[in-house]
Amino acid sequence: MSGDGNVVRAAALDTASLSDALDRYGIIGQCYRIASRHPSFGMAGRAFTMICGPAATPPGTVGDYIDDVPEGHVVVIDNGGREDATIWGDILTEIAHRRGLAGTVIDGISRDVSLCRELGYPVFSRGHWMRTGKDRVQVERLDCIVTIGGARVAPGDILRGDADGVLVIPQNHEDAVLDAAEEIAGAEKKIRDAVRDGMRLDEARKQLGYHKLQSRS
Known part of the structure; x- marks a missing residue:
C-alpha cells in the first residue's frame, strides 16, 4: 500500500x-x-x-x-x-x-x-x-x-x-470526493446500526438524510 x-x-x-x-x-x-x-x-x-x-x-x-x-x-x-x-x-x-x-x-x-x-x-x-x-x-x-x-x-x-x-x-477533485465518500459511508453505517437497534428503515433514512447523500453539489 x-x-x-x-x-x-x-x-x-x-x-x-x-x-x-x-x-x-x-x-x-x-x-x-x-x-x-x-x-x-x-x-x-x-x-x-x-x-x-x-x-x-x-x-x-x-x-x-x-x-x-x-x-x-x-x-x-x-x-x-x-x-x-x-x-x-x-x-x-x-x-x-x-x-x-x-x-x-x-x-x-x-x-x-x-x-x-x-x-x-x-x-x-x-x-x-x-x-x-x-x-x-x-x-x-x-x-x-x-x-x-x-x-x-x-x-x-x-x-x-x-x-x-x-x-x-x-x-483536482480528490479531497472533495474523499470527504464526501467518508460522509456517505459514515451515514450509511449509522443507518444500518439504527435498523439493527430496531428503528424502521424509512425513519433511519429520514433522520440521517439518506436521500440527499448523493445530491449534486
Missing part, C-alpha cells in the same frame, strides 16, 4: 461510496464494464497510463514499460475496449507483483488469470481470453490521458477497485 495519504483514504472506502461521491460532484469516474478477474481483488493507487493500438509492421512492444512503473502505482491501459487479443499476461503479472505495483486496469482483456489469482495481484479488465496480443497490439504512448470504460484517467489520478468494479478519482 502506498504511503500517499489520499490513496490510503481511498483504499479504506468501497467503490459504492466513492461512486456516490462522484455523482454528488457530477464527475463521470465509474469505469463501465471494467471488472475484477476475481471477486477478492481490491486495489488503490495512482495511475501510470498508456494508450495501445493495432500493431505496426514491424510490430512494437506490449510490455517493455513495466520496469519503469513506480511502486504502488496502477498500470492503466487504454486498448480501446479491444476484446479479440490480450494486452496483459503472466509475465507482466509476475513482474508487477514482484515490484509491488498496486494493480492493473485494462479497457480491453487480459489472460493467464490463474496466476494473478494465485499471486493475489489485482487485474481489472473487460474480460479474459487466451489469444495473444503479440504482433496484434502495441503500446503507442505512455504518461498520457486515457479513457477507461468511458471515464477519463490522467496520469497520477487515483484508481480504486473492488468486487463492484473500478473507478477513477481525478486529482
Whole structure:
C-alpha cells in the first residue's frame, strides 16, 4: 500500500461510496464494464497510463514499460475496449507483483488469470481470453490521458477497485470526493446500526438524510 495519504483514504472506502461521491460532484469516474478477474481483488493507487493500438509492421512492444512503473502505482491501459487479443499476461503479472505495483486496469482483456489469482495481484479488465496480443497490439504512448470504460484517467489520478468494479478519482477533485465518500459511508453505517437497534428503515433514512447523500453539489 502506498504511503500517499489520499490513496490510503481511498483504499479504506468501497467503490459504492466513492461512486456516490462522484455523482454528488457530477464527475463521470465509474469505469463501465471494467471488472475484477476475481471477486477478492481490491486495489488503490495512482495511475501510470498508456494508450495501445493495432500493431505496426514491424510490430512494437506490449510490455517493455513495466520496469519503469513506480511502486504502488496502477498500470492503466487504454486498448480501446479491444476484446479479440490480450494486452496483459503472466509475465507482466509476475513482474508487477514482484515490484509491488498496486494493480492493473485494462479497457480491453487480459489472460493467464490463474496466476494473478494465485499471486493475489489485482487485474481489472473487460474480460479474459487466451489469444495473444503479440504482433496484434502495441503500446503507442505512455504518461498520457486515457479513457477507461468511458471515464477519463490522467496520469497520477487515483484508481480504486473492488468486487463492484473500478473507478477513477481525478486529482483536482480528490479531497472533495474523499470527504464526501467518508460522509456517505459514515451515514450509511449509522443507518444500518439504527435498523439493527430496531428503528424502521424509512425513519433511519429520514433522520440521517439518506436521500440527499448523493445530491449534486
